[in-house]
Amino acid sequence: ETTTVTPVITSRKDKNGLYPIKVRVTQNRKSKYFPLKVSVKKSDWSPSKRRVKTTHPDHTQINNLITVKLSDFENLTQSDSPIVSQTNVFDFIDTIIERKGRTKFHTPKRYQTLCNHLHDFHGNRNLNFHD
Numbered sequence: 432e433t434t435t436v437t438p439v440i441t442s443r444k445d446k447n448g449l450y451p452i453k454v455r456v457t458q459n460r461k462s463k464y465f466p467l468k469v470s471v472k473k474s475d476w477s478p479s480k481r482r483v484k485t486t487h488p489d490h491t492q493i494n495n496l497i498t499v500k501l502s503d504f505e506n507l508t509q510s511d512s513p514i515v516s517q518t519n520v521f522d523f524i525d526t527i528i529e530r531k532g533r534t535k536f537h538t539p540k541r542y543q544t545l546c547n548h549l550h551d552f553h554g555n556r557n558l559n560f561h562d
Contacts, residue, residue, distance in 0.1 A: 434458040436504040438467075438497045440476045450476065452483075452493070454500050467500060469493050521546060521556045 435457045440450045449470035456463050475487040482497060483490045524546045531538040550556060 436501050438481045438501065439464075440471070440473065440478075445470050452476075452497065454497075454504060456504055465500075465504075467496060469496065518559045519556075520549065520558045520560060523560075524549075 435455075437455045437457070438452060439455045440452055443450075445451055447470065450473050451470045452467045453464040454467065456465065471483055471487055471493070475484050475490075476482075477484050483493045487493065524542055528539045528542045528546075531542065549558070
């Protein structure tokens with residue numbers, strides 16, 4: 432189960448006559464597209480390098496954005512793989528709390544509240560996904 436993350440240019444023009452850049456994430460031969468909210472001329476896109484050519488005035492900013500988004504998606508796909516292998520619900524929630532704690536402020540608190548309510552309802556921390 433390999434996941435590929437690739438920047439692509441769409442085949443349809445937007446309302447300004449430019450072509451939007453999207454990130455294509457393919458997993459199990461199914462693709463999803465995530466817009467970068469940036470559009471360029473077809474002549475400013477390098478299909479082989481999958482980056483904006485230096486002929487575009489903002490090529491460095493757009494290429495940096497593409498690089499950052501690609502690394503974000505690759506980090507997501509890599510960090511999701513060990514989580515899927517876990518079967519204990521509480522271990523899964525703890526992993527999410529640890530991962531979200533680095534980026535979000537209130538999100539870990541919400542997951543901790545969920546964990547506490549689930550523990551009160553179930554009675555112990557031995558709860559598997561198949562249960």
